[in-house]
Amino acid sequence: MPGTAKDKSAPTAAKSDTEAAAPRRRQARGERRISQLLAAAAGVFCRTGYAAASTNAIAREAGVSPGTLYQFFPNKEAIAIELGGQLLHRAQETHGQAFLPENLRRPLPELLDAVLDPLIAFNCENPAFWALMHGSGVPGMTQEHEELHSAMRARVRHALSTLSPEAAPADLTRVSNMILGIFKASLDLILATPEGAERDAYVAELKTVLLRYLEPMVTTTHSP
Amino acid sequence: MPGTAKDKSAPTAAKSDTEAAAPRRRQARGERRISQLLAAAAGVFCRTGYAAASTNAIAREAGVSPGTLYQFFPNKEAIAIELGGQLLHRAQETHGQAFLPENLRRPLPELLDAVLDPLIAFNCENPAFWALMHGSGVPGMTQEHEELHSAMRARVRHALSTLSPEAAPADLTRVSNMILGIFKASLDLILATPEGAERDAYVAELKTVLLRYLEPMVTTTHSP
Amino acid sequence: MPGTAKDKSAPTAAKSDTEAAAPRRRQARGERRISQLLAAAAGVFCRTGYAAASTNAIAREAGVSPGTLYQFFPNKEAIAIELGGQLLHRAQETHGQAFLPENLRRPLPELLDAVLDPLIAFNCENPAFWALMHGSGVPGMTQEHEELHSAMRARVRHALSTLSPEAAPADLTRVSNMILGIFKASLDLILATPEGAERDAYVAELKTVLLRYLEPMVTTTHSP
Amino acid sequence: MPGTAKDKSAPTAAKSDTEAAAPRRRQARGERRISQLLAAAAGVFCRTGYAAASTNAIAREAGVSPGTLYQFFPNKEAIAIELGGQLLHRAQETHGQAFLPENLRRPLPELLDAVLDPLIAFNCENPAFWALMHGSGVPGMTQEHEELHSAMRARVRHALSTLSPEAAPADLTRVSNMILGIFKASLDLILATPEGAERDAYVAELKTVLLRYLEPMVTTTHSP
DNA sequence: GATGAATGAGGATTCATTCAT
DNA sequence: TATGAATGAATCCTCATTCAT
Numbered sequence: 001m002p003g004t005a006k007d008k009s010a011p012t013a014a015k016s017d018t019e020a021a022a023p024r025r026r027q028a029r030g031e032r033r034i035s036q037l038l039a040a041a042a043g044v045f046c047r048t049g050y051a052a053a054s055t056n057a058i059a060r061e062a063g064v065s066p067g068t069l070y071q072f073f074p075n076k077e078a079i080a081i082e083l084g085g086q087l088l089h090r091a092q093e094t095h096g097q098a099f100l101p102e103n104l105r106r107p108l109p110e111l112l113d114a115v116l117d118p119l120i121a122f123n124c125e126n127p128a129f130w131a132l133m134h135g136s137g138v139p140g141m142t143q144e145h146e147e148l149h150s151a152m153r154a155r156v157r158h159a160l161s162t163l164s165p166e167a168a169p170a171d172l173t174r175v176s177n178m179i180l181g182i183f184k185a186s187l188d189l190i191l192a193t194p195e196g197a198e199r200d201a202y203v204a205e206l207k208t209v210l211l212r213y214l215e216p217m218v219t220t221t222h223s224p
Numbered sequence: 225m226p227g228t229a230k231d232k233s234a235p236t237a238a239k240s241d242t243e244a245a246a247p248r249r250r251q252a253r254g255e256r257r258i259s260q261l262l263a264a265a266a267g268v269f270c271r272t273g274y275a276a277a278s279t280n281a282i283a284r285e286a287g288v289s290p291g292t293l294y295q296f297f298p299n300k301e302a303i304a305i306e307l308g309g310q311l312l313h314r315a316q317e318t319h320g321q322a323f324l325p326e327n328l329r330r331p332l333p334e335l336l337d338a339v340l341d342p343l344i345a346f347n348c349e350n351p352a353f354w355a356l357m358h359g360s361g362v363p364g365m366t367q368e369h370e371e372l373h374s375a376m377r378a379r380v381r382h383a384l385s386t387l388s389p390e391a392a393p394a395d396l397t398r399v400s401n402m403i404l405g406i407f408k409a410s411l412d413l414i415l416a417t418p419e420g421a422e423r424d425a426y427v428a429e430l431k432t433v434l435l436r437y438l439e440p441m442v443t444t445t446h447s448p
Numbered sequence: 449m450p451g452t453a454k455d456k457s458a459p460t461a462a463k464s465d466t467e468a469a470a471p472r473r474r475q476a477r478g479e480r481r482i483s484q485l486l487a488a489a490a491g492v493f494c495r496t497g498y499a500a501a502s503t504n505a506i507a508r509e510a511g512v513s514p515g516t517l518y519q520f521f522p523n524k525e526a527i528a529i530e531l532g533g534q535l536l537h538r539a540q541e542t543h544g545q546a547f548l549p550e551n552l553r554r555p556l557p558e559l560l561d562a563v564l565d566p567l568i569a570f571n572c573e574n575p576a577f578w579a580l581m582h583g584s585g586v587p588g589m590t591q592e593h594e595e596l597h598s599a600m601r602a603r604v605r606h607a608l609s610t611l612s613p614e615a616a617p618a619d620l621t622r623v624s625n626m627i628l629g630i631f632k633a634s635l636d637l638i639l640a641t642p643e644g645a646e647r648d649a650y651v652a653e654l655k656t657v658l659l660r661y662l663e664p665m666v667t668t669t670h671s672p
Numbered sequence: 673m674p675g676t677a678k679d680k681s682a683p684t685a686a687k688s689d690t691e692a693a694a695p696r697r698r699q700a701r702g703e704r705r706i707s708q709l710l711a712a713a714a715g716v717f718c719r720t721g722y723a724a725a726s727t728n729a730i731a732r733e734a735g736v737s738p739g740t741l742y743q744f745f746p747n748k749e750a751i752a753i754e755l756g757g758q759l760l761h762r763a764q765e766t767h768g769q770a771f772l773p774e775n776l777r778r779p780l781p782e783l784l785d786a787v788l789d790p791l792i793a794f795n796c797e798n799p800a801f802w803a804l805m806h807g808s809g810v811p812g813m814t815q816e817h818e819e820l821h822s823a824m825r826a827r828v829r830h831a832l833s834t835l836s837p838e839a840a841p842a843d844l845t846r847v848s849n850m851i852l853g854i855f856k857a858s859l860d861l862i863l864a865t866p867e868g869a870e871r872d873a874y875v876a877e878l879k880t881v882l883l884r885y886l887e888p889m890v891t892t893t894h895s896p
Numbered sequence: 897g898a899t900g901a902a903t904g905a906g907g908a909t910t911c912a913t914t915c916a917t
Numbered sequence: 918t919a920t921g922a923a924t925g926a927a928t929c930c931t932c933a934t935t936c937a938t
Contacts, residue, residue: 029897049361051275054932065899070934174422177413178429185405198398205402212436253917254922278907289924294909296922477938478901499723503929513903518930520901585721622870626877629857637849646846653850660884701918726911737920742913 034072036062038086041079042128049131050080080132087129088151091122099155104162108218112207115159116183120203123187130187153180164217175217182209258296260286262310265303266352273355274304274362304362311353312372318346323379328386332442336431339383340407344427347411354415358408377404388441399441406433482520484510486534489527490576497579498528498586528586535577536596542570547603552610556666560655563607564631568651571635578639582632601628612665623665630657706744708734710758713751714800721803722752752804759801760823763794771827776834780890784879787831788855792875795859802859825852836889847889854881 040062044053055076059069073079097103103114123130133149157176161167167175186206193199264286268277279300283293297303327338347354356362357369381400385391391399410430417423488509492501503524507517521527551562571578580586581593605624609615615623634654641647712734716725727748731741745751767790769775775786795802805821829848833839839847858878865871 033897051273052361055934056932065901066932066934067900067936068898071897074934076933170422170425174425174429178410178426178433181409181413182406182433185409186402189401189405198394201394201398202402205398209402209406209433209437212440213433216436251921257922279909280907288922290909291911291925292923298909300908475900481901497723502927504927512901514930515904515932516902522930524929585724618870618873622873622877625861626858626874626881629861630854630881633853633857634850637853646842649842649846650850653846657850657854657881657885660888661881664884705918727913728911737922738911738913739915739921740919743918746913748912 030072033062033064033068034082036064037069037072037079038083041083042087042126045080045083045131046128055079083128084132087126087132090126091119091129094118094122099159101162104159108163108211108215109207111159111163112210116203116207116210119183120187120190124191127191130191133184149180153177156180160217163214164219166219167217178213179210182206182213254296257286257288257292261288261293261296261303262307265307266350269304269307270352270355279303301363301365304356304365305368307352308356308362308365308368311350311356312368314350315346315353315372316375318342319376319379323383328383332387332439333431333435335383335387336434340427340431340434343407344411344414347415348419351415354411373404377401380404384438384441387438388443390443391441402437403434406430406437478520481510481512481516485512485517485520485527486531489531490574493528493531494576494579503527525587528580531576532580532586532593535574535580538574539570539577539596540599542566543600543603547607552607556611556663557655557659559607559611560658564651564655564658567631568635568638571639572643575639578635597628601625604628608662608665611662612667614667615665626661627658630654630661702744705734705736705740706754708736709741709744709751710755713755714759714798717752717755717803718800727751755800756804759798759804762798763791763801767791767794771831773834776831780835780883780887781879783831783835784882788875788879788882791855792859792862796863799863802863805856821852825849828852832889835886836891838891839889850885851882854878854885 037058041053041058044058044061048057053076055069056066058079059066062069069079073082098115098118100114103111106114153173153176156179157172160172160176160179164172183206186202186209190199190202190206193202261282265277265282268282268285271277272281277300279293280290282303283290286293293303297306322339322342324338327335330338356365357372377397377400380403381396384396384400384403388396407430410426410433414423414426414430417426485506489501489506492506492509496505501524503517504514506527507514510517517527521530546563546566548562551559554562581596586593601621601624604627605620608620608624608627612620631654634650634657638647638650638654641650709730713725713730716730716733720729725748727741728738730751731738734741741751745754770787770790772786775783778786825845825848828851829844832844832848832851836844855878858874858881862871862874862878865874
């Protein structure tokens with residue numbers, strides 16, 4: 001379901017029984033197109049960044065004409081939004097476990113493992129997600145960047161509020177932002193390091209940083 | 225020294241006292257223009273990033289015609305390089321102050337204040353520095369960016385090795401990178417927050433993160 | 449074949465007869481545009497020369513927007529190359545006719561008529577050819593220009609060697625070059641003269657020059 | 673004396689005896705400047721052609737500022753006109769002998785030697801002259817190109833009318849144009865051939881062409 | 897739905913020419 | 918006079934977006 005694509009209301013009920021399956025076909029084809037386009041966009045965004053990515057390049061990479069692209073997305077921004085949304089969704093889907101309530105009840109070191117490991121793995125596998133989160137001053141990007149970002153922040157914030165229930169809201173927000181910032185910075189280092197022991201060492205270092213940062217804030221109430 | 229501006233220093237000793245300043249006037253005007261243009265560029269780069277910044281916008285912001293801009297800079301990149309170079313120079317001075325040896329001998333909390341405050345202040349006063357250095361995609365900038373980056377890392381590493389003399393070299397490097405990453409991520413947050421209590425809170429938070437991260441590593445030998 | 453135009457020949461065999469022509473329509477329109485653009489370019493190149501011709505002027509002359517031009521040609525040079533190539537092709541056909549072996553066996557005055565008339569006619573009908581070939585400074589054109597030139601020289605040389613079989617090779621080359629030079633110089637004059645008696649007089653003059661120049665060299669063996 | 677440079681009427685007669693020499697100094701300096709500029713223009717025109725030559729480049733080559741250039745020439749065209757004029761003048765001066773009345777009375781072969789040799793020599797030494805005469809569709813160039821050209825044509829025409837007094841005016845003009853065209857075409861070949869025997873052979877060939885072309889036209893009245 | 901042609905504003909850059917000093 | 922800064926229209930080219938088929 002593309003972000004801002006105008007739904008063409010009821011798709012004019014089939015004219016005869018024999019064509020009953022057509023509309024479903026159409027939609028199926030449409031979604032395939034959308035997937036194609038988003039995959040292409042992911043590739044292009046990754047290679048060139050959002051700003052330098054041209055819609056024509058995305059269409060070409062998807063093997064369709066620019067007109068077709070605009071049949072599904074009203075503009076370039078919408079592609080980024082939808083792509084980011086889907087990636088976020090997949091992140092949540094694949095790693096919803098990360099923020100599983102039961103994880104939040106475990107002692108902090110385990111919690112960090114449980115939350116960070118899948119997130120890191122996901123980002124290593126989906127570099128486009130990362131490219132989109134780096135909203136480096138892109139004109140219209142700010143909005144959906146914010147959306148993506150605040151979705152993540154909300155999850156972090158929620159986890160945090162569980163760990164430290166009596167914290168002031170403003171503090172929660174600020175600390176969540178710091179955590180996300182630290183996470184992103186570390187991810188940069190992790191992604192820049194070739195897979196192996198050194199990369200693992202950076203992962204461990206990230207956990208150390210967060211552990212030491214968060215430990216004093218946690219109201220240790222797990223298992224009396 | 226901007227791209228094409230050739231200073232003909234000593235323009236054939238003046239014939240009389242009254243004419244002595246005349247040739248210098250020309251250059252004075254030109255240098256004023258250059259400053260205007262660089263200031264304008266700083267503003268535009270800050271607002272839109274390097275890639276999206278248009279030379280026409282810079283010229284307009286500087287109150288001159290596009291042609292004038294090109295009298296002093298051969299192309300857009302040269303503006304960024306010149307601006308980056310100037311800021312870099314000033315940044316290095318700031319860094320020199322920040323990492324003064326006497327600072328490194330103080331207890332960690334004071335050390336963090338002494339080091340971080342000037343760095344943060346500099347970046348708050350020169351937000352363009354950040355915009356340019358932050359992987360703005362300036363073609364010829366990468367080198368200088370790398371130089372600055374490794375200079376900072378070297379300083380951080382050196383400070384770290386003073387605090388924790390027995391640490392392994394690989395660990396020193398890794399921790400330095402983490403510290404720099406945390407610093408940059410926090411700086412993003414700080415710069416994105418309007419001046420005031422909230423920004424200060426972010427500064428404090430950065431110090432908290434680093435304090436908690438580094439405290440366990442420090443070999444506390446400076447107590448009486 | 450213009451620069452970026454990709455013809456997807458055989459676009460997935462049409463589903464029904466009525467749709468068979470549809471995909472070709474697209475290309476038809478495109479090719480019509482290309483022709484328009486090339487015609488416009490021919491006009492503009494003729495009037496102003498390649499260097500001074502602006503792509504916007506060509507687009508305007510063709511009645512399209514500049515963007516459209518760039519849909520079919522990647523840059524100004526490509527237009528010149530394509531146009532030059534087409535003209536070259538037609539020129540070669542003309543040359544083929546002009547230098548027909550049977551022509552070379554006729555007495556010199558008739559030979560000159562037979563060879564020169566079609567060449568002159570072609571150039572009068574395609575003045576752009578001249579404008580482009582005349583050292584117009586088209587970067588990628590030099591090669592084709594050279595090819596045409598040496599092709600012409602070879603033909604002239606061959607004709608000459610038939611007329612004057614005992615001439616030394618170096619002399620043949622030199623005389624061929626002279627003939628070509630005289631032809632080109634005269635063509636300049638012919639093209640600069642409005643159609644009519646005066647132009648014809650220049651044509652006659654060219655033939656006179658060549659006749660008088662070549663007559664003494666010809667080994668007259670075709671008399672009964 | 674530059675072509676279209678506005679003469680500032682009487683240069684305000686000197687205010688006192690001591691300054692009496694100043695105006696002459698000024699003019700001397702001015703003419704030196706003009707020479708500098710024209711020499712620079714010759715170089716630039718030669719290297720890049722008229723159209724691609726920029727006034728700034730000429731000024732730079734002359735070692736003066738663009739403003740200074742415009743103090744002596746109202747625009748680019750005027751530079752070309754003046755340069756062409758001077759070259760023409762030098763051509764006439766140096767080789768006025770070429771068209772000396774006594775030469776015109778000699779038999780055609782000697783006449784051609786007497787006229788062509790100095791002209792060829794001059795053009796080999798002053799390639800800028802050639803570059804200017806090749807008015808390849810230059811916008812404002814046509815005028816002065818025509819002026820130069822018609823000056824040469826007038827000389828040729830005059831020589832021709834001496835050789836063939838009873839020829840019709842239109843024929844004289846046409847033949848003069850042909851001669852000039854042949855001369856220019858041959859000069860191209862001559863200049864393209866490295867100095868030596870082959871070049872000399874081209875010179876000889878040119879003379880052959882013209883000799884055979886003109887011989888039948890000449891009313892042989894020399895020495896009864 | 898799909899195609900690819902069409903659009904046109906905008907971007908970087910150049911250059912003939914003018915102007916203040 | 919000489920300087921060099923200033924101008925701004927024009928150039929080539931790109932790209933997000935729309936339109937006819």
